[in-house]
Amino acid sequence: MANELRFKTARDLFMACPAVSRDMVALPTEQPSIEFCRALLAGRVPEEAITFCAYLLPERAAVWWAHECLSHLTVLLDRGDQELLALVRDWVSEPDSPHHRPEMSKAAAMPPTTPAAWIALAAGRHGNGSAMEASAVAALQPIPPARAVSAGVLAGLARVALEDRFSVLSAFVEMGIQMAEIEALRQSADAN
Numbered sequence: 001m002a003n004e005l006r007f008k009t010a011r012d013l014f015m016a017c018p019a020v021s022r023d024m025v026a027l028p029t030e031q032p033s034i035e036f037c038r039a040l041l042a043g044r045v046p047e048e049a050i051t052f053c054a055y056l057l058p059e060r061a062a063v064w065w066a067h068e069c070l071s072h073l074t075v076l077l078d079r080g081d082q083e084l085l086a087l088v089r090d091w092v093s094e095p096d097s098p099h100h101r102p103e104m105s106k107a108a109a110m111p112p113t114t115p116a117a118w119i120a121l122a123a124g125r126h127g128n129g130s131a132m133e134a135s136a137v138a139a140l141q142p143i144p145p146a147r148a149v150s151a152g153v154l155a156g157l158a159r160v161a162l163e164d165r166f167s168v169l170s171a172f173v174e175m176g177i178q179m180a181e182i183e184a185l186r187q188s189a190d191a192n
Contacts, residue, residue, distance in 0.1 A: 004184035006058065010036035013055055019144045020055045024048045034177055041173050046166065047154055053176030054150035058183055059122070064092045065179050066119045066149045069156060069172045076159040077116060084116035091123050115159070118152030 007013035014020055014028035026040055026048050033056055040049040054062050067088050074082055087107055091100045108124020110117050122145040153172060160168045 004188050005033050005056070005180055006184070006187065007033050007056060009033060010052075013052070017055050017144075017146065019147060020051070023051050023055075023147055023150060026052075034180070037173065037177060041170060046169055046173075047157070049173040050153050050157070050169065050176070051146075051150040053173060053180070054146040054153070056180050057146075057149075057176065059125075059145045060092060060095060061179055061183050062146055062149045063088060063119060063123045065176050066122065066153050067092065068175060069153045070115050070119065072168075072171075073115075073156045073159065076156070078114070081114050081116035084114075084120045088116070088119050088123050095123075112148065112151065115152045115156035118148045118155060122146075122148035122152065 007016060009028075009030050010033055011028040011030055013033060025045060026043070029036060031039065033052075037049050037052050037056065040046065040052055053065065057065055067085055070077065070081070070085055074085075077085070084107055087100070087103055091097075091104050094100060104120070104124050107117070107120035110120070112118040112121045121143065125143065125145040125148060157165060157169055157172070
């Protein structure tokens with residue numbers, strides 16, 4: 001399975017996505033991506049496994065993964081974040097729908113001060129801002145969607161009680177790995 005991932009090794013991911021080097025302290029290795037991710041989870045800074053997953057997944061899948069992570073934390077999110085999550089869910093199901101563009105553009109232009117606002121920013125940035133109007137994209141700072149996904153998931157994780165945080169983090173990382181494997185299978189099926 002790992003051979004079908006879009007980034008076979010951690011080094012492949014770091015080479016293809018230089019921004020990850022600014023978001024993580026860990027240095028890339030020749031380890032297969034999934035092994036590297038699990039090593040990060042078991043390492044000194046396990047949160048870096050979240051960041052690695054955000055870059056490992058294709059952008060739309062990363063947004064969906066972040067949505068799913070935050071959906072497990074809804075009791076810790078306010079009404080505004082829950083509304084943003086619903087908007088992100090709708091966008092993921094139909095990213096090219098003109099019905100979602102104005103709402104996504106508005107949500108992605110908000111300052112990313114909450115977990116779901118970061119995810120909305122990532123969704124708005126997907127495909128170089130296809131969900132946003134060109135003027136709104138130009139006004140924003142260049143934030144890679146994977147960085148926004150990572151920030152959103154980590155901001156949500158920061159709201160989890162300390163005694164539960166590692167188990168929730170581990171579950172999120174395993175979900176990200178599972179999604180990466182599913183995406184690899186889907187890509188392989190599409191290629192055949």
